[in-house]
Amino acid sequence: MEKEVVAHFTAILTKRLEEIIPGIQVLKEALKEGSEMRPLDEVDLSSSRYSLEIMMRIQSRSHQELQEIASALRRLKRGDFGICTLCDHAISLERLKAQPTTMVCIDCKRGLEGAERIKVA
Ligand SMILES: [Zn+2]
Structure with missing residues (x-):
């Protein structure tokens, strides 16, 4: 693979990495807060569970993407990208x-x- 192409994908993937890492931090904070919430009644309980579930789903997806990007960057460096x-x-x-x-x-x-x-x- 040509040098320019490697540089191009390295730039794209690094940028994406920078985009999702702060997002993961924010989600972690939100999940922590969510798990410490003490709902007052059933309605609160179900809605907080619901949003927690969504956040967890987003978080695991971001984590997967993070690993995929890290792996692609490794391959770019190694030359088998x-x-x-x-x-x-x-x-x-x-x-x-x-x-x-x-x-x-x-x-x-x-x-x-x-x-x-x-x-x-
Ligand atoms: Zn094949």
Whole structure:
């Protein structure tokens, strides 16, 4: 992969990392506050549980994204960014632009989705 392309994706991913890290901090604070809340009646209880659940869901998604970005940055540094981890073929630039954290090419992705469907069915 060309130097400019590596620099381009490193910049994009670093920026995204900077965007989500403060968000994770804010969510952690909110979750902490939420768990210490003492609801007065049933209505309060259900609404606070509801918002806590949403926050937890967002938080786990951000955490996953954080790990995906960290892994992509590691691969950029190591030089195997943009190489499919399953078939060792290059992942198309269009696919990387749309989803810089992807680790598999479109063919393998389709294969995985097909396998998922078979497993579920
Ligand atoms: Zn592949």
